[in-house]
Amino acid sequence: MNTRPKALEILRAVGRLPDDRIDLAETALALAALDRPEAGFEPYHQHLAELAAEVADMSGRPLTLAQRVEVLRHVLADRHGYHGDTETYEDMQNANLMRVIDRRRGLPVALGILYIHAARAQGWEIVGLNFPGHFLMRLDHDGERVILDPFNQGEPKEPRALRELLKQTAGLDAELTPEHYATVSNREVLLRLQNNLKLRHLRNDRADKAAEVVENMLLFAPDHPGLWREAGLLNAHSGNLSAAIRAFETFMDLGSRLGASSQLLHQTATLVQQLRTRLN
Template sequence: MIQPPERYDPETCANFLRELGASGERVLPIAEAALALASFERPRVPPTHYREHLQLLARDVGRHPGAAGDAAARARALNEIILLKYGYSGDALSYDDLQNANLMRVVDRRKGLPVALGILYMHAGRAQGWETVGLAFPGHFLVRLSDGPERLILDPFHGGRICTAAELRELLKATAGIDSELQSEHYAPVSDRDVLLRLQNNLKARLIQAERYERAVTVVETMLMLAPELAELWHEAGLLHTRLGNMRSAAAALEQVVLRAPDGTARHQAATLLQQLRSKLN
């Protein structure tokens, strides 16, 4: 297991995230990684308090009577500790608040987005040795808790409820459209790296919507630390740098698209835009 950094400065956190991204492991120290991502927004805040809090969550879940039971009892342990004892909840009133995707601020405020709360569930569950994974469910992050053949799908944002097939179908239609129907891929587990990218994507999308492009490109750069092979992230970085007038950085990002894009059309579009940028630089 990759060890988290002792201190949280930008260079150390960047190296930690790059190491996680390069590891190829599906299971990562996900809460520590989320704290490292949060530290880019709060570089002067030491991690000690947050690490101690994560340890308390894990300890108290392990001491709950349900921890020795079946999957339903374990789900109850997670809910009663995280939601009831420590007071976490989904932030339905100010859902788009950027703080809801920053794990440090989620801990401070005891509320956040589905994926941020899900990371707390995954951390506390795994500390007990339980198989706890994020799912590829579109539009709303869910966690699967397994005990051998028994599998439960939890919704941390909505009170940690155990979702039935009917509830999942209703949730899918609310998030993906009324014509959507449940497919097997909606239940598929995703890697921890994908969970972290989903967390950051929430920040990026809201920053772009607010036309805060400088902060948005910083978030994309943290995503590239975890997934430098993703051409679409380099493409987004190139477009954001272009908006900001950072033409050399834009060109460097588009060069990566040309190198990495699996699709010929995407490579051609990036090469065309790159040629236009270079003509302005010369």
């Protein structure tokens, strides 16, 4: 069995969807299958359905916000054992949703996708937040809201704890601002998941593998000009000059329509000229 063709089909379809119709868990599984094409989707679909069903079983009556939090934590953390991988945090498996489900541990954003899936299956309002260095979620209900940390068993985070977490990830001088509480789109959650893989490949001096990750990101975010420029830079660094030129040209086309600076467009055009010279 090779699930790669199916995974590519799913990701290209997601690239044509409006953001609010993106199924985070389904898309994350398709991304995972690109690295594990021998693994079938069905066991993971069954597990996602099981998580949603178990939360539903405990939600047969109207629940307060605090009770919804406890149900999510009980199902995902207590019953299924999901937790952050503090021992091998840099392991690439932690950003692959299939392996996260297999191992019951992973990065904050991968675990967050599971919490979001289980909550949204009930119609609950839950979103990811633009918190730097550590993915967090916000659950809203009946005029109340709470911020949850999927890496720490869905633990609610008060402002003081958030401030301490920010200083750990962004430096001792960092302070909370409204930007840190801003919500992120479904595509941004998925981009954040894949950025973890890209950065790990770059730290291992594998620009070619990082370029592959960016090209996979472009399947579900084809209108993201910054990604096209990044794909150009990574492919150029890896010596894949034709791919670099195509990516830069796509960036210039998108960027000119979406308001990229004239300076950046000019710099990119110069890069394309230089790459064409190297090809000839």
